Amino acid sequence: DGGITQSPKYLFRKEGQNVTLSCEQNLNHDAMYWYRQDPGQGLRLIYYSQIVNDFQKGDIAEGYSVSREKKESFPLTVTSAQKNPTAFYLCASSIGGTSSYEQYFGPGTRLTVT
Amino acid sequence: GEDVEQSLFLSVREGDSSVINCTYTDSSSTYLYWYKQEPGAGLQLLTYIFSNMDMKQDQRLTVLLNKKDKHLSLRIADTQTGDSAIYFCAEKNYGGSQGNLIFGKGTKLSVKP
Numbered sequence: 001d002g003g004i005t006q007s008p009k010y011l012f013r014k015e016g017q018n019v020t021l022s023c024e025q026n027l028n029h030d031a032m033y034w035y036r037q038d039p040g041q042g043l044r045l046i047y048y049s050q051i052v053n054d055f056q057k058g059d060i061a062e063g064y065s066v067s068r069e070k071k072e073s074f075p076l077t078v079t080s081a082q083k084n085p086t087a088f089y090l091c092a093s094s095i096g097g098t099s100s101y102e103q104y105f106g107p108g109t110r111l112t113v114t
Numbered sequence: 115g116e117d118v119e120q121s122l123f124l125s126v127r128e129g130d131s132s133v134i135n136c137t138y139t140d141s142s143s144t145y146l147y148w149y150k151q152e153p154g155a156g157l158q159l160l161t162y163i164f165s166n167m168d169m170k171q172d173q174r175l176t177v178l179l180n181k182k183d184k185h186l187s188l189r190i191a192d193t194q195t196g197d198s199a200i201y202f203c204a205e206k207n208y209g210g211s212q213g214n215l216i217f218g219k220g221t222k223l224s225v226k227p
Contacts, residue, residue, distance in 0.1 A: 006156075033214060040122070042202065042217035043157075058214065090156055103215060105149075105156035 003027065004106035006091050011111045013085075021076045021109045023091035030096045032074035033103065036060060037088040046089075049074055050096075078111065085113045120203050120218035127226050132190040134221045136203030139184065145206040146179065147215065148188045152199045160188070160201075190223075198225045 004025045013019045031050045035043040045058030049068040063082025078085045092103040117139045126132045149157040163170045163177045170177045176189040200220040
């Protein structure tokens with residue numbers, strides 16, 4: 001089955017620790033995205049990547065980092081510099097950068113930092 | 115800047131029609147989407163419409179687009195309890211440098227039996 005997987009579904013960390021969220025897709029999509037969702041809010045773009053070894057900051061990139069070493073993988077690291085890391089994180093992918101019109105989402109990872 | 119607005123809540127009775135409304139500001143938007151999110155889950159693409167269309171129908175779903183007023187609506191016919199979820203409107207600017215989607219805050223649809 002083709003799709004996007006995110007792991008783990010729930011993640012707990014102590015304040016001051018970095019944590020990496022996994023996102024894998026087997027859809028052969030070129031573009032991948034990370035969004036953050038807070039209660040009662042829409043989705044806000046953190047980072048996106050249109051091609052391997054390239055990525056751009058979204059609207060709220062501060063305190064986050066990403067890498068795109070493989071087409072199918074786009075891990076997100078939440079660093080200790082992120083002031084309010086507790087949120088629901090969603091990964092998405094699409095066929096190809098700005099020409100694509102459909103983004104497919106993973107099931108999300110709920111991160112709680114105490 | 116770009117902005118997408120939705121009302122936050124909608125409550126309907128099972129069997130009635132639901133109409134979820136959305137307004138957007140970017141006149142150059144080329145694609146407009148409706149996503150559904152069930153509790154604790156990711157977003158599921160329901161349907162989308164190109165900006166040169168006025169209407170799109172897909173089974174129980176009807177999307178209406180008024181480009182002049184920058185107004186988009188999603189009508190769900192014969193609403194069922196399984197339709198209870200948060201519905202997000204999103205727009206994509208084809209000419210934008212990012213190519214990402216701009217989301218509204220979502221409309222929580224509650225379906226009462």
